[in-house]
Amino acid sequence: MPSETVLRLSGITKRFGSLVANDAISLDLDRGEVLALLGENGAGKSTLVSILFGHYLADEGSIEVFGQPLPPGQPKAALALGIGMVHQHFTLADNLSVLDNVMLGTEPLWWPFSKRAEARAKLVETGQRFGLGVAPDARIADLSVGERQRVEILKALVRGARILILDEPTAVLTPTEVDSLFGTLRQLVAQGLSVIFISHKLDEVLRVSQRIAILRGGKLIAVLPAEGADKATLAETMVGRQVQMPQRRAHALGSVVCSLHQASVTAPDGRRLLDGVDLQLRAGEIVAVAGVAGNGQQALAETLFGLQSLSSGRLELQGQAMPARPRDWVRAGVARVPEDRHAVGVVGDLPVWENAVLERVTTPAFSRAGIVRRGAAQTHARQLIQRFDVRGTDALGVHTPTRALSGGNMQKLILGRALVGDPGSDKPPTLIVADQPTWGLDIGAVAYVHQQLLDACAAGAAVLLISEDLDEIFALADRIAVLHDGRLSVARPAAEWTLADIGLAMAGSAHAH
Amino acid sequence: MHIEKRTTPSRRLQLAAPLLAIGFTLLVSSLLVAWAGAPVGKAYALLLEGGFGSTFAWSETLTRATPLILTGLSAAVAFRARLFNIGAEGQLYAGALAAVAIGGLHGGEGFALHPALLFPAMMAAAALAGALLLLGPALLKSRLGVDEVVTTLLLNFIVLLFVSMMLDGPMKDPTAMGWPQSVVLQDALQLDKLIARTRVHTGLLWAVLLAALLWALMKVGTLGLQIRAVGANARAAAFAGMPVGWVSVKVALLSGALAGLAGAIEVAGRTSYVTLDMSPGYGYSGIVIAMLAALNPLGVVAAAVFVAGILVGADSMSRAVNVPTYIADVIVAVSLLSMLVAAMGAQYRIVFRRAAHAG
Numbered sequence: 001m002p003s004e005t006v007l008r009l010s011g012i013t014k015r016f017g018s019l020v021a022n023d024a025i026s027l028d029l030d031r032g033e034v035l036a037l038l039g040e041n042g043a044g045k046s047t048l049v050s051i052l053f054g055h056y057l058a059d060e061g062s063i064e065v066f067g068q069p070l071p072p073g074q075p076k077a078a079l080a081l082g083i084g085m086v087h088q089h090f091t092l093a094d095n096l097s098v099l100d101n102v103m104l105g106t107e108p109l110w111w112p113f114s115k116r117a118e119a120r121a122k123l124v125e126t127g128q129r130f131g132l133g134v135a136p137d138a139r140i141a142d143l144s145v146g147e148r149q150r151v152e153i154l155k156a157l158v159r160g161a162r163i164l165i166l167d168e169p170t171a172v173l174t175p176t177e178v179d180s181l182f183g184t185l186r187q188l189v190a191q192g193l194s195v196i197f198i199s200h201k202l203d204e205v206l207r208v209s210q211r212i213a214i215l216r217g218g219k220l221i222a223v224l225p226a227e228g229a230d231k232a233t234l235a236e237t238m239v240g241r242q243v244q245m246p247q248r249r250a251h252a253l254g255s256v257v258c259s260l261h262q263a264s265v266t267a268p269d270g271r272r273l274l275d276g277v278d279l280q281l282r283a284g285e286i287v288a289v290a291g292v293a294g295n296g297q298q299a300l301a302e303t304l305f306g307l308q309s310l311s312s313g314r315l316e317l318q319g320q321a322m323p324a325r326p327r328d329w330v331r332a333g334v335a336r337v338p339e340d341r342h343a344v345g346v347v348g349d350l351p352v353w354e355n356a357v358l359e360r361v362t363t364p365a366f367s368r369a370g371i372v373r374r375g376a377a378q379t380h381a382r383q384l385i386q387r388f389d390v391r392g393t394d395a396l397g398v399h400t401p402t403r404a405l406s407g408g409n410m411q412k413l414i415l416g417r418a419l420v421g422d423p424g425s426d427k428p429p430t431l432i433v434a435d436q437p438t439w440g441l442d443i444g445a446v447a448y449v450h451q452q453l454l455d456a457c458a459a460g461a462a463v464l465l466i467s468e469d470l471d472e473i474f475a476l477a478d479r480i481a482v483l484h485d486g487r488l489s490v491a492r493p494a495a496e497w498t499l500a501d502i503g504l505a506m507a508g509s510a511h512a513h
Numbered sequence: 514m515h516i517e518k519r520t521t522p523s524r525r526l527q528l529a530a531p532l533l534a535i536g537f538t539l540l541v542s543s544l545l546v547a548w549a550g551a552p553v554g555k556a557y558a559l560l561l562e563g564g565f566g567s568t569f570a571w572s573e574t575l576t577r578a579t580p581l582i583l584t585g586l587s588a589a590v591a592f593r594a595r596l597f598n599i600g601a602e603g604q605l606y607a608g609a610l611a612a613v614a615i616g617g618l619h620g621g622e623g624f625a626l627h628p629a630l631l632f633p634a635m636m637a638a639a640a641l642a643g644a645l646l647l648l649g650p651a652l653l654k655s656r657l658g659v660d661e662v663v664t665t666l667l668l669n670f671i672v673l674l675f676v677s678m679m680l681d682g683p684m685k686d687p688t689a690m691g692w693p694q695s696v697v698l699q700d701a702l703q704l705d706k707l708i709a710r711t712r713v714h715t716g717l718l719w720a721v722l723l724a725a726l727l728w729a730l731m732k733v734g735t736l737g738l739q740i741r742a743v744g745a746n747a748r749a750a751a752f753a754g755m756p757v758g759w760v761s762v763k764v765a766l767l768s769g770a771l772a773g774l775a776g777a778i779e780v781a782g783r784t785s786y787v788t789l790d791m792s793p794g795y796g797y798s799g800i801v802i803a804m805l806a807a808l809n810p811l812g813v814v815a816a817a818v819f820v821a822g823i824l825v826g827a828d829s830m831s832r833a834v835n836v837p838t839y840i841a842d843v844i845v846a847v848s849l850l851s852m853l854v855a856a857m858g859a860q861y862r863i864v865f866r867r868a869a870h871a872g
Contacts, residue, residue, distance in 0.1 A: 305752065327754035336752070344752045349745040354738060358753040367735045374733065 004031040006194050007052075007083075007163055012061035014047055021047040023218040024061070029163065034185055034195040036205040036226070038238055039215035040442035041407070045198050048215070049165050053085050054078045065163070084156025088168040090148050092140045099123060099136040102155045119158075126157050131187050145292065146177035153184065164188065165196045170204055174292050175470065175503035182208045200238070200442070202231045203471070214238055239443050246451040248476065249458065254283025257431050257462035258304070263313035265299040265486075273299035275486035276313070281431065281462040286453065287491050288465045288477035292506050296486040297466050298339075301435040304464060305329065305336045318430065330359045335418035335429035335461070339436040341407060345414040348403030352393060353381035355402045356417055365424045380423050388416035389448070408445030411437065415452055432456055432463045438472060450476060470502060484508040530855035531805075537855075538848040545843060551834040559833050564826030572711035576783065578814075578821035579713075580605070580792070582720040583775035584799025585806065585813035586727055587643075591768035592800075593731065593808050594744040596651060596761055600665030601772040602796025603672035604646050608639035608773025609780045609787045610676055613684060613695045616702040617786070628701035635702060636777055643773020644766040646672065651765030655758040669796070677789055686786060695787040704782040714782035721814055723771065728810040740764055772796060801849050807856060820845050 007029035014022040022044045029035050039045045050056045052063065054075040063070040065081040092101050103119045123136055132150050140148060149169060156164055166185075170178045185195055185208055199205050205212055206226055213223045214237050222237055235243055258281045265274040274296050281287055291297060302308035303315065306322065306329030315322055317332055329336065338344040346355045357366045357377045366377045381398040384390065390412045393400045405413065415437070421429055434453060438446040453476060457463045467473050473480060474494060481491035482505035489505055543553045564574050584601045591598035616635040626634070646668065653659035679685075680693040704714040731737035739760045742750040751757045775795060784791050802820055806812030827841030 306754075307752065325754070326752060327756075330754050338752055343746070344748050347742045347746040347749045350738075350742060354742070358742065358749075358755075361738055361755075362735055370735050371733050372735055372738055 005029070006031050006066055008064040009048075009052070010062050010064070012048065012051060012058050012063070014044075014051060014056060014058050020218045022051070022058070025215075025220045026061075027213055027220060027223070029194050029196060031194055032189045032192050033211060034189055034197055034209040036209035036212045037196055037198045037215065038200065038202075038205050038212055038234065040200060040238060040444075041440060042442070043215040043238075044218040045215055046167065047218075049085070049167065049196065049198065052078065052165065053083060079159060079161075082160055082162035083165065084153075084159065084161025084163065085165045086149065086152045086156060086167065086169060088171060090152055092148060092151060094141040095139065097137050097139055098134050098143075098151050098154075101140060101151060102136075102158050106159065122158055123154065126154060130157065130184065130191065132157075132184060144177075145172050146174070146180065149173070149177075149181065150184070161193075163194045163196070165198070167198045168200075169197070170199065170201065172293065172468075174506045175499055176507060178204070201471070202234050202238075205234070206231065216240055235443060243443050243447055245447055245475065246454050248286075248454060248478075251284055251458050253285055254460060254462075256280050257283050257318060258464075259314075259316050260303075261314040261316075263303065263310050263315055265296075265303060265308060266311040272486050274303070274310075274488075277486075277488040279464075279481065279488060279491060281464055283430070283460050283462050284457060285478040286457050286463040286465055286476050287479045287481065288467060288473040288494075289481050289483050289488065290467065290470060290473050290502055290506060291483035293468055295483050296488075297435065297483060299486070300483065300488075301339065301433065301466055304334075304431075304433040305338065306334070326359075330421075333421060333427060333430040335421065335432040335456070337411075337414055337418055337432070337434040337437045339439065339466075341410045341414060342403075346402045346410060348401070350402060351396075351399045352385070352390070352402050352405070352413065353378045353398035355413065356381035356384050356398070359417060360422065363422065363424075365422060376423075380420075384413065384416040384420060387420075388412045388452075390416070408441045408448075411441060411445065411449060415449060419452060419456055428459050429456060429461050432461050433466075434463065435466045436468065437465070438467075438469070446472075470499065482506055526859040527856075530859045531852060534848060534851040534855040537851045538844060541847050541851075542840060542844045545840060546836055549836045549840075551836045556830055556834050556836055559830040560823070560826035562826070563829030564822030564824075568708070569711065570825065570829075572708055572713040573825045574818060574822040575707075575717050576712045576714070576821075577825055578817045579717045579720050579782065580775040580779045580795045581798055581802055581817035581821055582717075582724060582814055583771050583778065584795050585802035585817050586720075586724055586799075586810055587768045587771035587775070588799045588803035589806065589808045589810055589813050590727060590731075590740070590771070591647075591764055592744075592803055594740045594761055594764040595747070596654070596764050596768065597662045598647055598650075598665050598765070598768050598772075599662055599800065600647060600650065600668050600796070601768075601775070601799045602792060602794065603665075603669035604643035604769050604772035605776035605779070605792055605796050606672050606676050606787070607642040607646050607776065609776030609791065610679060610684070610695070611638040611642035611773065612636070612777035612780050613698060613787050614638065616781075617696045617698045618684065628699075632702055635781070636774065639773045639777030640770035641773070643771070643776070644769035646773075647765045647769030648762065651761055655761050673789065676787065680787065680789065684787070693789060697786045698780060702781055703785055704778070712783060716778035716782035719774075719778060723774070724810045724814050727767075727771075731810065736760070736763060772799070775799075798845070801845060804849055805852050819848075 005028045009025060009027045012022050012025045025048060037045050047056065051058045054073050054077060057073045065083065068081065070081060071077045093104065099120055102123055107114060120136055127133055132154055134147055134150050134154065169181060173181060189195060197209055206229060209226045211223060212226055212229060214221045216238060260277050260279040263274055263277045264272060267273050289300065299308060303310065306324055306326040309324035322328060342348060357380060360366055361372065366373050378398050385393055390409045392405050392409050402410065419429060421427060432453065438449050441449065453463055465476060477494045479491040480494050480497050482489045482502060484506060485508055546553050546556045563570055565571060584605060587601045588598060612635050615638045616631060650661045650664040653664060654661045677693065680695055684695045686694050686696045704716050707713045707715060707717065739755050742755060743757050743760045747757050779791060780787060798820060802813055802816045805816040823844050824841045827838050830836060831838040
């Protein structure tokens with residue numbers, strides 16, 4: 001196919017105050033290709049597509065679509081010229097049907113008649129042409145995540161998109177759904193559409209794209225053909241330095257630290273969030289729980305954080321039944337890393353030093369007679385900052401408001417707080433419960449978190465890792481269990497699982513053991 | 514030109530914000546003064562003189578500020594923990610009634626105790642009455658999720674009707690010629706005057722002392738840290754193992770007690786008995802004062818003196834140039850609004866730059 005440029009970005013620059021989010025980026029997109037936009041968090045990927053879609057105004061530079069200049073700052077103009085966007089967080093109305101969602105916003109509100117039959121025909125025809133079968137009358141709420149994403153893509157196609165932008169589309173999908181998405185993308189480009197695929201996952205980028213554009217610190221560093229590119233080079237270009245991914249080492253297993261026996265959690269409305277879960281965690285091993293979000297991960301994590309009591313079954317920590325009181329869990333040496341760092345992990349308004357001692361503020365180490373021992377607490381925070389390499393505190397030190405930290409540094413603070421434990425006793429944690437500990441972090445921070453978990457495990461902690469990232473699970477776990485619809489599979493050694501097995505189990509297939 | 518959020522708030526702007534807000538308030542209010550047909554400059558001069566211009570003016574302002582400091586503290590501590598206590602007015606009356614019940618009944622003699630014992634008992638009873646009044650709404654909120662704004666607000670009316678019943682019933686002063694007012698507090702329990710022949714009393718010192726204590730508690734106390742954590746992010750506080758429900762109960766007791774003390778100190782320092790009009794909305798003004806002070810207990814003292822000065826000054830201005838005293842309410846309300854806007858504005862900066870020319 002002769003290459004034909006459908007989209008041309010010339011010298012796009014965008015500044016936020018002193019931060020240059022996009023620095024003179026020039027990039028072409030050809031007809032019939034998948035172009036991957038690869039970069040870490042904060043590299044400028046989202047800013048660039050937001051400019052493209054008219055959500056932001058560029059400070060400098062211009063955009064041409066199919067040879068015509070794109071008026072800046074007008075999402076409507078972008079739509080009209082054939083740019084379609086599929087956001088990471090879907091923009092669908094859950095209580096409406098697929099057809100309603102696709103039609104939403106395409107018809108004037110004051111017009112009394114709606115051309116439903118016409119829209120339905122177009123939807124079905126588009127679906128058939130690109131192999132995107134979705135029942136037009138199904139309610140969005142009843143669809144799986146993969147199906148919802150197909151509706152988002154259909155929505156863009158029905159409106160005549162010729163250029164499709166997908167923002168981190170695989171973050172919410174199971175491996176099988178990822179395969180099916182990639183199949184769809186191949187069909188789209190075979191029919192002459194062009195796709196911009198935003199990701200920070202190297203494997204996926206190599207699998208699906210023809211060319212890879214790498215952004216770092218707002219600059220376009222390189223545009224390479226996917227053929228012949230290898231992961232190590234991509235990672236290095238993306239991060240700007242060599243990244244050592246931590247390696248797992250075999251070490252001796254200890255005794256059972258924590259066990260769940262037929263543990264169930266019932267929601268106030270009667271739904272079973274956890275259903276007869278059996279799990280044993282031994283000292284010196286990492287057990288990973290895989291699964292698609294919303295299958296009981298939150299209930300499992302909250303149970304082991306000491307926030308949620310079981311409605312039936314038994315939970316023992318070192319042979320003792322544990323009440324659902326976080327303080328007791330902290331005291332028993334459980335290091336806890338919650339999924340949502342901003343909403344649960346820290347109090348953003350408080351300074352770093354207060355967050356560093358938040359779990360132990362009433363212990364003798366940090367308070368006496370109802371008064372906080374500020375000296376001791378601030379010293380402790382300084383040590384945490386140094387030992388766990390928390391950056392962004394240069395100007396104000398331990399008095400930096402915690403919300404000012406980046407996600408990675410906030411996670412390091414939470415990790416440090418959890419792993420160091422009681423400064424008085426100097427005992428390493430006995431159990432680490434980490435819920436999505438690297439979600440949204442860049443490669444450097446991911447490697448750091450992984451190393452800390454592996455080190456703590458080697459030092460004799462039992463680790464429970466709840467994750468949706470299979471790469472992470474295979475990189476760290478000694479044993480893997482899959483959570484689906486509140487039921488947990490048997491935790492088998494990682495080597496016994498194949499990716500296909502896990503995919504089936506995550507989708508709830510009965511064949512997968 | 515566009516507006517951006519600052520990554521770190523500017524210290525200088527944060528200090529300048531209240532001054533700008535007051536300047537803007539005076540500007541807006543001067544339009545109303547002019548509309549009322551009074552000379553603006555003279556009206557403001559009279560207002561300032563009436564509020565702060567003489568020893569007598571200061572004594573009246575400080576007298577008025579005393580209950581306002583306490584209700585301001587009550588709101589400040591509760592709001593810091595996101596317990597929106599709108600019931601300080603009712604708690605104030607409950608405290609006043611409890612004070613008289615301990616120190617004034619039994620034939621106008623109070624309980625037969627030495628004043629050195631009776632006085633603390635009276636204050637404790639007032640604090641307890643206010644605290645218990647807020648405990649119910651706080652528990653309803655933390656156990657059942659009942660909106661405390663509604664419950665505390667409605668309790669105000671219940672308390673006022675209860676006070677009215679008591680003033681016409683068991684606590685009625687038989688020598689008051691039929692006026693609905695309570696029996697008088699015994700003399701030994703009344704607070705001394707700070708300045709002879711004025712109304713300002715030692716309750717002011719108690720209020721300032723409590724402000725300092727509350728400031729210290731919030732700044733260095735373990736409970737203060739817990740209150741700030743629970744208020745800023747209750748989920749994170751619960752995750753970290755803080756007893757969120759218990760902290761909000763403590764906050765409720767503290768906030769209610771401060772409002773109850775406002776009532777007792779008002780009775781012991783100024784009125785010596787309870788009437789239904791002893792508080793011209795001190796409980797509600799406390800909310801405004803706490804917001805003006807950005808919930809800082811020491812700021813509450815300053816804000817209470819400011820508001821009291823405006824209220825007192827407006828009275829004398831009104832007499833002299835015939836502007837309705839409601840101008841004081843307008844000034845306080847506009848200053849609150851502009852203070853909130855200014856405080857938010859201090860977090861942003863305006864960037865002047867040539868317009869984008871992409872495309």
